[in-house]
Amino acid sequence: MKSTKITYYATTAIISAMMLFISFETLTKPEVKASMEHLGFPDYFRIEIGIAKLIGAVLIWLPVRLLKESAYIGFAIMFASASIAHFAVGDPADKVIAGLVFLAILIVSYVTNTKSKKTK
Structure with missing residues (x-):
């Protein structure tokens, strides 16, 4: 039980911190x-996705099930889509795999959160 909660908090913190950092970069860095643009997305999508990452990084911590699960779903779609987009344009494997690694961390966060709720 205790290790499940520790795993949940650690993986959720990784996802949340990463999304906060990347949302800032998404909204401010020319790179x-x-x-x-290289992936074929318009500039307004960059702004939308940056704001969505910021909102999701907060929602993933809230005790409201609908909001928390919406953040998990949004992040799962985002990570999978990022890997697919990088694969589709022929980017190096590390860019494709990065989204899948964070998807795996997200899944661990979700599963451990679900387990810790069931044991209460």
């Missing part, structure tokens, strides 16, 4: 704008 991200160029990367999004």
Whole structure:
């Protein structure tokens, strides 16, 4: 039980911190704008996705099930889509795998959260 909660908090903190950091970069760095153009996305999508990452990083911690699960779903779609987009344009394998690694961390966070709720 205790290890489940520790795993939940650790994986959720990783996802949340990463999303906060990346949302800032997505909204402010010209390199991200160029990367999004390389992937074929319009600039307004970069702004939308940056704001969504910021909101999701907060929602994933809330005790309201609908909001928390919406954040998990949004992040899962985002990580899978990022891997697919990088694969589709022929980017190096590390860019494709990065989204899948964070998807795996997200899944561990979700599963451990669900387990800790069932044992109460």
